[in-house]
Amino acid sequence: MPRLALVRRLEAAGFRAWPAASIQFDGSWQIRLTAGHPSKRLNSVNPLDPSDRRDIERRVEMAARRFEAYDRQLVFRQSPLAPKELDAYLDELGWERFEETAVMSAPMSELDIDGGMDHLPVRDVGRYVDASIRVHGRDPSLKAGLTEVLSSIKPPSGLFVIEDKGNPVSTALCVHDKELAGIYELATHAEARRKGRGRDVVCAALRWARHRGATKAWLQVETANEAAYGLYQGLGFKEVYRYSFRRSGEGQGAVSD
Template structure:
């Protein structure tokens, strides 16, 4: 586990900010279906990404044993493993209950925020489009090695984003070498799916496409930005630090031990 992640931080932070950013992130990465159970959101997205296929705490009030049982039944009914995503909204008791029930912790993730600079600039090598067309989806899927069986689900989820959004590609020698997605809401812009093809990494490409997305967000009226980065991804964490992002709070997942 990365030393960037502080397990205790996953139960701390400004509750109002956490709830706001959790709402924005749910809207930016919509599940196909969401079921509410006793203060938890059971998100379902045909198995594509844990974010869209996990139980998320929202306003916990009842028995965690009941929540675990309901989530297990729900996901098993849909032929998916039960996954719990634990932000600070879940609290320490929920995390402890899952650990006691045999769920192990995986993929600790940092949520980072930054104020937007007033002098952001567009990049002529970055194309921005309001919808993910077939070419963008196909290129991103190849670069991210999305399984063919998940392509339709991925494309449907992008099309389902209801908030202002933009899909970016950075081009070099007539071909895209980086991709990214930004979604704007309530004075914030969220960055998602920042991806640089392997042969172009280490050349500042990620910084350029992220900067272009931040510039778009500023033009949409955003004053602050947020993103989520897996704690083990040290190069990405350092990139975002250079762009002015700071650690706000953490979350992690729990899955059944095998």
């Protein structure tokens, strides 16, 4: 069982690094909604206290109405901070559990991130957004929403793009939040995989954060992504905890990460 204090610390850093446009609270449930971007982390209910288990049925219904107003499907993000009673209630409703994610961390001093080329972060948010959309293979219509999210990040952030013959092949966002360096949005273009590009961009981003004073690195990776999970393990990251998303079986549609 992970230490809840550490879980809370990393959850808070994650919220700061990937800010939702609207944040409301129902008790300790953080309700995050963003009209301009469909990311589940930006559009989900995040319970933050295992002991907050009152009026679950009524609160789920209230959350559903809020999400409906944003034309979003209600999604719960269930970390170790979520009360077990909520999971049990969603089980009774037959809600699907999907996209389990591992949160991994390590002291900078224990990571194998030296060697390889240094890459400076790009200063042009538009250039990074275009590169990220291309590398992820996402719909270009997400450009405005992603630009808004990146422009709203308050801690210092580095936008990293690795190119090959003028074309972006790997991208990553690194957010330096006090002693923490978080890696987000890592992706390598399908045609450039298995060439060490992902490792290069992660190492360059973490060296940048270490130079700025970060002493601990962390990230999130879907457990189904065995290649990425193996990359992070090879660098020295260790799993701290896992979370997963839950949604009703009705009206399922495409949901971005």
